[in-house]
Amino acid sequence: MRDWARCEADVVRLMNRHFTRGRGGARIQHIVVHYNDADGSVEDVWNWWQTRKASAHYQVESSGRVGQLVWDRDTAWHAGLWSENLRSIGIEHANRRDGTISEACLDNGAHLVAALCRLYGLGRPQWNVNVFPHCHFASTSCPGQIYGSQKDAYISRAQLWYDRMGAGGAASASPAPTAPSSDIDSLAREVIAGKYGNGDDRRRALGANYDRVQARVNEILGTGSKPRTRAVDVDALARAVIRGDYGNGEERKRRLGANYAAVQRRVNELLS
Numbered sequence: 038m039r040d041w042a043r044c045e046a047d048v049v050r051l052m053n054r055h056f057t058r059g060r061g062g063a064r065i066q067h068i069v070v071h072y073n074d075a076d077g078s079v080e081d082v083w084n085w086w087q088t089r090k091a092s093a094h095y096q097v098e099s100s101g102r103v104g105q106l107v108w109d110r111d112t113a114w115h116a117g118l119w120s121e122n123l124r125s126i127g128i129e130h131a132n133r134r135d136g137t138i139s140e141a142c143l144d145n146g147a148h149l150v151a152a153l154c155r156l157y158g159l160g161r162p163q164w165n166v167n168v169f170p171h172c173h174f175a176s177t178s179c180p181g182q183i184y185g186s187q188k189d190a191y192i193s194r195a196q197l198w199y200d201r202m203g204a205g206g207a208a209s210a211s212p213a214p215t216a217p218s219s220d221i222d223s224l225a226r227e228v229i230a231g232k233y234g235n236g237d238d239r240r241r242a243l244g245a246n247y248d249r250v251q252a253r254v255n256e257i258l259g260t261g262s263k264p265r266t267r268a269v270d271v272d273a274l275a276r277a278v279i280r281g282d283y284g285n286g287e288e289r290k291r292r293l294g295a296n297y298a299a300v301q302r303r304v305n306e307l308l309s
């Protein structure tokens with residue numbers, strides 16, 4: 038993965054059919070785990086799903102390489118049950134002939150489960166609570182040995198990654214209704230990356246954080262309606278500071294307010 042905390046896959050190979058845009062108002066609540074019933078690559082599954090009316094959000098290869106085929110905000114056709122498609126993220130895993138998955142595939146698949154549980158605030162991974170085998174929803178052998186001989190190994194690895202990721206404090210690490218301000222910035226960057234869709238989808242996904250995140254998005258994109266500090270003539274203020282118009286220390290800080298950091302940086306530049 039390029040970025041575990043943001044769930045950015047190694048490769049993005051988006052489906053052009055056999056998925057549905059948006060989630061019909063549903064919230065992401067589950068992860069559904071699949072196996073290919075073959076040893077596929079990201080490109081292989083993309084090709085298979087051109088003719089099969091199916092898709093999933095992610096494919097984990099035997100090498101551990103991860104591909105995104107449907108954005109999390111869209112509905113992939115994987116669970117065999119429409120209501121479940123709407124509220125879940127589907128992860129496909131390449132498997133060997135006996136239905137087991139490689140160590141690299143297990144490790145990265147479980148890590149991806151953990152990362153998604155963190156990103157979407159789903160809680161610590163647990164079978165049939167927030168992580169489901171495909172066979173829970175449909176009559177199928179899927180996900181093979183991931184829910185057979187590797188069932189405990191898979192979920193305990195996901196829990197291990199989930200706990201480890203918690204130490205770093207990922208964006209949606211806690212089920213608390215509002216995020217600390219350091220996380221508002223990462224949420225805003227995820228919004229810009231498209232993780233939370235638009236309009237009502239975005240509002241619902243961000244919940245209590247919506248207003249603060251949206252304000253930060255506007256700041257980053259420069260589309261905010263309120264006057265922004267950047268509009269201030271930092272250079273002129275810096276020259277006034279050097280002339281002594283703004284005093285020193287705390288007084289300078291207080292008088293420059295929100296512009297202080299930018300102006301002080303410019304002062305230091307001018308004086309260096």
Ligand SMILES: [Zn+2]
Nearest residue numbers: 071072171179
């Ligand atoms: Zn399946």
